[in-house]
Amino acid sequence: MMSDEDRAEREPWRVSIAEFKGFLGHVQRSTSCPVCPHRGDWTIHVDAEAPNFGLDPNLLVYVIPGFSPDNLDKAKYRQGHFAMECPNCGTVQFVSCLSVARHLGLFPEQKTDG
Numbered sequence: 406m407m408s409d410e411d412r413a414e415r416e417p418w419r420v421s422i423a424e425f426k427g428f429l430g431h432v433q434r435s436t437s438c439p440v441c442p443h444r445g446d447w448t449i450h451v452d453a454e455a456p457n458f459g460l461d462p463n464l465l466v467y468v469i470p471g472f473s474p475d476n477l478d479k480a481k482y483r484q485g486h487f488a489m490e491c492p493n494c495g496t497v498q499f500v501s502c503l504s505v506a507r508h509l510g511l512f513p514e515q516k517t518d519g
């Protein structure tokens with residue numbers, strides 16, 4: 406479990422697999438692939454270069470070309486996405502970093518549920 410100190414030190418778009426799966430469960434995202442018959446776990450894209458929190462690697466952040474993850478402010482941050490891939494057919498789906506970060510309370514001033 407991440408301490409408040411760890412959370413305070415990291416960039417808000419650094420999200421672990423466990424946190425991402427928690428978000429997916431919270432929003433009741435379907436595990437069914439919209440393209441093929443696969444139903445179940447998806448392959449989550451992780452960033453091998455990023456610092457890990459606990460034992461869990463951090464997710465890779467995809468940004469619109471021209472934006473650097475190191476320079477993301479709150480407006481640009483909306484351009485960032487996490488990705489998950491169907492292990493059967495390779496379909497990739499993107500999830501907004503902002504949606505996940507809000508769910509995790511990384512932007513408590515923007516939290517709407519609670």
Ligand SMILES: [Zn+2]
Pocket residue numbers: 438439440441442443491492493494495496
């Ligand atoms: Zn598929």
